[in-house]
Protein backbone atom coordinates (compact mmCIF):
# COMPACT_ATOMS: atom_id res chain seq x y z
CA UNK A 1 0.00 0.00 0.00
CA UNK A 2 2.97 2.32 0.29
CA UNK A 3 3.06 5.29 -2.05
CA UNK A 4 6.69 4.59 -2.91
CA UNK A 5 6.11 1.18 -4.42
CA UNK A 6 5.06 2.44 -7.83
CA UNK A 7 1.28 2.68 -7.43
CA UNK A 8 0.91 6.42 -7.48
CA UNK A 9 -2.40 8.19 -7.16
CA UNK A 10 -4.25 4.90 -7.23
CA UNK A 11 -6.85 3.13 -5.17
CA UNK A 12 -5.81 -0.27 -3.90
CA UNK A 13 -8.89 -1.35 -2.04
CA UNK A 14 -7.64 0.12 1.24
CA UNK A 15 -6.96 3.74 0.42
CA UNK A 16 -5.58 6.24 -2.05
CA UNK A 17 -2.09 7.60 -2.57
CA UNK A 18 -1.34 10.84 -4.35
CA UNK A 19 2.28 11.50 -5.17
CA UNK A 20 4.22 14.62 -5.89
CA UNK A 21 3.57 15.69 -9.47
CA UNK A 22 -0.06 14.53 -9.47
CA UNK A 23 -3.36 16.19 -8.69
CA UNK A 24 -1.85 19.53 -7.81
CA UNK A 25 0.78 18.08 -5.47
CA UNK A 26 4.06 19.82 -6.25
CA UNK A 27 6.43 17.85 -8.47
CA UNK A 28 9.77 16.89 -6.99
CA UNK A 29 12.83 15.77 -8.84
CA UNK A 30 14.19 14.19 -5.70
CA UNK A 31 12.60 13.66 -2.32
CA UNK A 32 15.76 14.65 -0.50
CA UNK A 33 17.73 17.76 -1.21
CA UNK A 34 21.44 17.38 -1.72
CA UNK A 35 23.41 16.58 1.41
CA UNK A 36 26.41 18.51 0.13
CA UNK A 37 26.70 21.53 2.40
CA UNK A 38 24.94 20.15 5.48
CA UNK A 39 27.20 19.92 8.54
CA UNK A 40 24.50 18.26 10.64
CA UNK A 41 22.22 15.26 10.08
CA UNK A 42 19.19 15.52 7.78
CA UNK A 43 16.24 15.64 10.20
CA UNK A 44 12.88 13.99 9.56
CA UNK A 45 10.12 14.63 12.12
CA UNK A 46 7.91 11.55 12.24
CA UNK A 47 4.92 11.70 14.58
CA UNK A 48 1.31 10.61 14.80
CA UNK A 49 -1.22 13.31 15.51
CA UNK A 50 -4.91 14.05 15.86
CA UNK A 51 -6.49 16.30 13.21
CA UNK A 52 -6.08 19.23 15.62
CA UNK A 53 -2.37 18.52 15.93
CA UNK A 54 -2.30 16.95 19.41
CA UNK A 55 0.25 14.18 19.90
CA UNK A 56 -1.16 12.93 23.19
CA UNK A 57 -4.34 13.20 25.26
CA UNK A 58 -3.12 15.67 27.89
CA UNK A 59 0.21 17.07 29.10
CA UNK A 60 0.76 14.39 31.74
CA UNK A 61 -0.34 11.34 29.73
CA UNK A 62 2.78 9.69 28.36
CA UNK A 63 1.98 7.47 25.41
CA UNK A 64 4.79 5.11 26.39
CA UNK A 65 2.71 4.11 29.44
CA UNK A 66 -0.51 2.15 29.72
CA UNK A 67 -3.42 2.71 29.53
CA UNK A 68 -2.55 5.68 27.30
CA UNK A 69 -0.61 3.74 24.67
CA UNK A 70 -3.51 1.33 24.09
CA UNK A 71 -6.05 4.17 24.07
CA UNK A 72 -3.94 6.07 21.51
CA UNK A 73 -3.57 3.00 19.34
CA UNK A 74 -7.33 2.46 19.42
CA UNK A 75 -7.86 5.93 17.88
CA UNK A 76 -6.37 4.79 14.61
CA UNK A 77 -7.18 1.12 14.56
CA UNK A 78 -5.75 -1.37 12.13
CA UNK A 79 -5.21 1.05 9.26
CA UNK A 80 -3.10 3.38 11.43
CA UNK A 81 -0.95 0.41 12.43
CA UNK A 82 -0.51 -0.43 8.76
CA UNK A 83 0.29 3.13 7.69
CA UNK A 84 2.76 3.55 10.55
CA UNK A 85 4.48 0.28 9.62
CA UNK A 86 4.73 1.49 6.00
CA UNK A 87 6.13 4.80 7.24
CA UNK A 88 8.79 3.00 9.26
CA UNK A 89 9.75 0.87 6.25
CA UNK A 90 9.86 3.93 3.97
CA UNK A 91 12.05 5.80 6.43
CA UNK A 92 14.49 2.90 6.50
CA UNK A 93 14.57 2.73 2.71
CA UNK A 94 14.56 6.41 1.79
CA UNK A 95 16.31 7.83 4.82
CA UNK A 96 18.52 5.14 6.30
CA UNK A 97 19.12 6.76 9.67
CA UNK A 98 21.69 6.18 12.34
CA UNK A 99 19.73 7.84 15.14
CA UNK A 100 16.28 8.52 16.49
CA UNK A 101 15.54 11.47 18.78
CA UNK A 102 13.24 11.86 21.77
CA UNK A 103 12.86 14.49 24.46
CA UNK A 104 12.79 13.76 28.15
CA UNK A 105 9.08 14.64 28.00
CA UNK A 106 8.36 11.34 26.27
CA UNK A 107 9.95 9.38 29.11
CA UNK A 108 9.11 11.23 32.33
CA UNK A 109 6.09 13.32 33.38
CA UNK A 110 6.22 17.13 33.13
CA UNK A 111 6.65 17.59 36.90
CA UNK A 112 9.55 15.11 37.23
CA UNK A 113 12.71 16.67 38.67
CA UNK A 114 16.32 15.57 38.26
CA UNK A 115 17.15 11.98 39.21
CA UNK A 116 17.80 12.00 42.96
CA UNK A 117 20.07 10.06 45.28
CA UNK A 118 23.09 10.11 42.98
CA UNK A 119 26.68 9.98 44.23
CA UNK A 120 28.29 13.37 44.80
CA UNK A 121 31.13 14.38 42.47
CA UNK A 122 34.41 15.62 44.02
CA UNK A 123 35.35 19.14 42.81
CA UNK A 124 38.50 17.90 41.07
CA UNK A 125 36.45 15.56 38.85
CA UNK A 126 33.83 18.05 37.74
CA UNK A 127 35.52 19.52 34.66
CA UNK A 128 36.30 16.10 33.19
CA UNK A 129 32.63 15.13 33.35
CA UNK A 130 31.67 17.95 30.98
CA UNK A 131 33.68 16.29 28.21
CA UNK A 132 31.70 14.12 25.79
CA UNK A 133 31.55 10.50 26.92
CA UNK A 134 31.78 8.12 23.97
CA UNK A 135 33.49 4.94 25.17
CA UNK A 136 34.94 2.96 22.30
CA UNK A 137 33.36 -0.26 23.56
CA UNK A 138 29.91 1.25 22.99
CA UNK A 139 30.65 3.32 19.89
CA UNK A 140 32.15 0.31 18.12
CA UNK A 141 29.57 -2.19 19.38
CA UNK A 142 28.80 -4.73 16.67
CA UNK A 143 25.09 -5.00 15.99
CA UNK A 144 24.17 -1.43 16.76
CA UNK A 145 22.69 0.37 13.80
CA UNK A 146 21.04 3.26 15.64
CA UNK A 147 21.46 5.64 18.55
CA UNK A 148 18.39 6.10 20.74
CA UNK A 149 19.13 9.75 21.36
CA UNK A 150 17.39 11.62 24.17
CA UNK A 151 17.64 15.30 25.05
CA UNK A 152 17.81 15.40 28.83
CA UNK A 153 19.36 18.67 29.87
CA UNK A 154 17.92 18.46 33.38
CA UNK A 155 19.06 14.89 34.06
CA UNK A 156 15.55 13.55 34.65
CA UNK A 157 15.72 10.08 33.11
CA UNK A 158 16.95 7.10 35.14
CA UNK A 159 17.89 4.43 32.65
CA UNK A 160 16.87 0.83 33.22
CA UNK A 161 18.33 -0.25 29.85
CA UNK A 162 21.20 1.32 27.99
CA UNK A 163 21.14 -0.92 24.97
CA UNK A 164 18.22 -2.67 23.28
CA UNK A 165 18.72 -4.71 20.13
CA UNK A 166 20.08 -2.41 17.45
CA UNK A 167 19.85 0.69 19.71
CA UNK A 168 22.30 2.20 22.19
CA UNK A 169 21.27 5.15 24.35
CA UNK A 170 22.90 8.51 23.64
CA UNK A 171 22.04 11.40 25.99
CA UNK A 172 22.32 15.04 24.89
CA UNK A 173 23.17 17.20 27.91
CA UNK A 174 24.40 20.74 28.56
CA UNK A 175 26.73 22.44 31.03
CA UNK A 176 23.68 23.10 33.19
CA UNK A 177 22.95 19.37 33.53
CA UNK A 178 23.50 18.27 37.15
CA UNK A 179 27.09 17.05 37.37
CA UNK A 180 26.00 14.09 39.48
CA UNK A 181 23.85 12.97 36.58
CA UNK A 182 26.80 13.04 34.17
CA UNK A 183 28.75 11.00 36.73
CA UNK A 184 25.88 8.53 36.85
CA UNK A 185 25.84 8.20 33.05
CA UNK A 186 29.58 7.51 33.04
CA UNK A 187 29.32 4.87 35.73
CA UNK A 188 26.53 3.21 33.77
CA UNK A 189 28.58 3.30 30.56
CA UNK A 190 25.97 5.46 28.81
CA UNK A 191 27.21 7.72 26.03
CA UNK A 192 26.58 11.45 26.19
CA UNK A 193 27.42 14.67 24.41
CA UNK A 194 27.53 18.04 26.18
CA UNK A 195 26.43 21.01 24.05
CA UNK A 196 25.14 24.35 25.26
CA UNK A 197 25.33 26.37 28.46
CA UNK A 198 21.84 26.88 29.92
CA UNK A 199 20.21 24.06 27.97
CA UNK A 200 21.08 21.72 25.16
CA UNK A 201 22.21 23.62 22.07
CA UNK A 202 20.40 21.48 19.53
CA UNK A 203 22.28 22.73 16.47
CA UNK A 204 25.65 22.14 18.12
CA UNK A 205 24.58 18.72 19.44
CA UNK A 206 23.43 17.62 15.99
CA UNK A 207 26.65 18.82 14.41
CA UNK A 208 28.59 16.84 16.99
CA UNK A 209 26.52 13.73 16.24
CA UNK A 210 27.54 14.03 12.63
CA UNK A 211 31.20 14.80 13.32
CA UNK A 212 31.85 12.31 16.09
CA UNK A 213 29.39 9.52 15.36
CA UNK A 214 28.83 9.79 11.62
CA UNK A 215 25.10 10.42 11.96
CA UNK A 216 23.96 11.75 8.59
CA UNK A 217 20.22 11.21 9.09
CA UNK A 218 18.14 11.46 12.23
CA UNK A 219 14.44 10.70 12.73
CA UNK A 220 12.78 12.71 15.49
CA UNK A 221 9.88 10.88 17.09
CA UNK A 222 9.67 13.47 19.87
CA UNK A 223 6.76 15.41 21.32
CA UNK A 224 5.93 19.05 20.65
CA UNK A 225 8.42 20.59 23.06
CA UNK A 226 11.47 19.18 21.37
CA UNK A 227 10.11 19.28 17.82
CA UNK A 228 9.06 22.90 18.36
CA UNK A 229 12.59 23.74 19.50
CA UNK A 230 14.04 21.98 16.44
CA UNK A 231 11.69 23.94 14.19
CA UNK A 232 12.63 27.28 15.77
CA UNK A 233 16.31 26.40 15.40
CA UNK A 234 15.81 25.72 11.67
CA UNK A 235 16.73 22.06 12.12
CA UNK A 236 13.75 20.30 10.52
CA UNK A 237 14.11 19.14 6.92
CA UNK A 238 11.12 16.89 6.44
CA UNK A 239 7.82 16.09 8.10
CA UNK A 240 6.14 12.68 7.96
CA UNK A 241 2.80 12.79 9.76
CA UNK A 242 0.20 10.13 10.34
CA UNK A 243 -3.06 11.92 11.10
CA UNK A 244 -5.74 10.07 13.07
CA UNK A 245 -9.40 10.93 12.46
CA UNK A 246 -9.97 12.41 15.89
CA UNK A 247 -9.96 15.82 17.58
CA UNK A 248 -8.53 16.02 21.09
CA UNK A 249 -8.34 19.70 22.01
CA UNK A 250 -7.07 21.11 25.28
CA UNK A 251 -4.79 24.14 25.58
CA UNK A 252 -1.36 23.02 26.75
CA UNK A 253 -1.70 19.51 25.36
CA UNK A 254 1.48 18.81 23.34
CA UNK A 255 1.09 19.32 19.60
CA UNK A 256 3.32 18.48 16.64
CA UNK A 257 5.33 21.67 17.22
CA UNK A 258 5.20 23.65 20.47
CA UNK A 259 7.95 25.83 21.90
CA UNK A 260 8.13 29.63 21.78
CA UNK A 261 5.52 31.54 19.77
CA UNK A 262 6.51 32.80 16.34
CA UNK A 263 8.42 36.06 16.85
CA UNK A 264 6.85 39.25 15.50
CA UNK A 265 7.84 39.63 11.83
CA UNK A 266 9.15 36.06 11.46
CA UNK A 267 7.83 33.93 8.63
CA UNK A 268 6.45 30.47 9.40
CA UNK A 269 8.37 27.56 7.91
CA UNK A 270 7.17 26.92 4.35
CA UNK A 271 6.32 23.30 3.54
CA UNK A 272 6.15 21.58 0.19
CA UNK A 273 3.86 18.57 -0.10
CA UNK A 274 5.59 15.33 -1.11
CA UNK A 275 2.71 12.92 -0.93
CA UNK A 276 -0.66 12.17 0.61
CA UNK A 277 -2.04 8.81 1.59
CA UNK A 278 -5.75 8.55 2.42
CA UNK A 279 -7.15 5.45 4.10
CA UNK A 280 -10.81 4.57 3.77
CA UNK A 281 -11.40 5.15 7.48
CA UNK A 282 -9.94 8.65 7.39
CA UNK A 283 -6.38 7.96 8.54
CA UNK A 284 -3.97 10.15 6.55
CA UNK A 285 -0.26 10.15 5.92
CA UNK A 286 1.12 13.54 4.94
CA UNK A 287 4.70 14.06 3.87
CA UNK A 288 6.23 17.49 3.49
CA UNK A 289 9.65 18.92 2.78
CA UNK A 290 10.59 22.02 4.72
CA UNK A 291 11.47 24.49 1.99
CA UNK A 292 13.15 27.02 4.21
CA UNK A 293 14.55 25.27 7.25
CA UNK A 294 15.61 28.56 8.80
CA UNK A 295 12.14 30.06 8.66
CA UNK A 296 10.07 30.69 11.76
CA UNK A 297 12.96 31.71 14.01
Ligand SMILES: NC(=O)c1ccc[n+]([C@@H]2O[C@H](COP(=O)([O-])OP(=O)(O)OC[C@H]3O[C@@H](n4cnc5c(N)ncnc54)[C@H](OP(=O)(O)O)[C@@H]3O)[C@@H](O)[C@H]2O)c1
Pocket residue numbers: 046047048049054055056058059060061062063064102103104105106151152153154155199200201202221222223224225226227229254255258259
Ligand atom coordinates in the same frame (compact mmCIF):
# COMPACT_ATOMS: atom_id res chain seq x y z
N1 LIG B 1 2.01 10.88 19.01
C1 LIG B 1 3.32 10.82 18.86
O1 LIG B 1 3.84 10.44 17.78
C2 LIG B 1 4.21 11.22 20.00
C3 LIG B 1 5.61 11.22 19.82
C4 LIG B 1 6.39 11.61 20.90
C5 LIG B 1 5.83 12.01 22.10
N2 LIG B 1 4.48 11.99 22.25
C6 LIG B 1 3.88 12.44 23.49
O2 LIG B 1 4.19 13.84 23.66
C7 LIG B 1 4.33 14.11 25.06
C8 LIG B 1 5.68 14.73 25.29
O3 LIG B 1 5.76 15.94 24.62
P1 LIG B 1 6.40 17.20 25.34
O4 LIG B 1 6.28 18.33 24.42
O5 LIG B 1 5.82 17.32 26.71
O6 LIG B 1 7.91 16.74 25.56
P2 LIG B 1 9.18 16.76 24.59
O7 LIG B 1 8.84 16.84 23.18
O8 LIG B 1 10.03 15.66 25.07
O9 LIG B 1 9.82 18.18 24.94
C9 LIG B 1 10.63 18.37 26.04
C10 LIG B 1 12.08 18.12 25.61
O10 LIG B 1 12.47 19.13 24.71
C11 LIG B 1 13.64 19.74 25.18
N3 LIG B 1 13.59 21.15 24.80
C12 LIG B 1 12.50 21.94 24.75
N4 LIG B 1 12.85 23.17 24.32
C13 LIG B 1 14.18 23.14 24.08
C14 LIG B 1 15.11 24.11 23.62
N5 LIG B 1 14.74 25.35 23.30
N6 LIG B 1 16.38 23.74 23.49
C15 LIG B 1 16.77 22.49 23.82
N7 LIG B 1 15.93 21.53 24.26
C16 LIG B 1 14.65 21.86 24.39
C17 LIG B 1 13.61 19.55 26.69
O11 LIG B 1 14.90 19.62 27.18
P3 LIG B 1 15.27 19.36 28.72
O12 LIG B 1 15.20 17.88 28.90
O13 LIG B 1 16.67 19.85 28.77
O14 LIG B 1 14.30 20.12 29.51
C18 LIG B 1 13.03 18.17 26.78
O15 LIG B 1 14.01 17.19 26.58
C19 LIG B 1 4.19 12.80 25.80
O16 LIG B 1 2.87 12.68 26.27
C20 LIG B 1 4.45 11.78 24.72
O17 LIG B 1 3.83 10.55 25.00
C21 LIG B 1 3.67 11.60 21.22
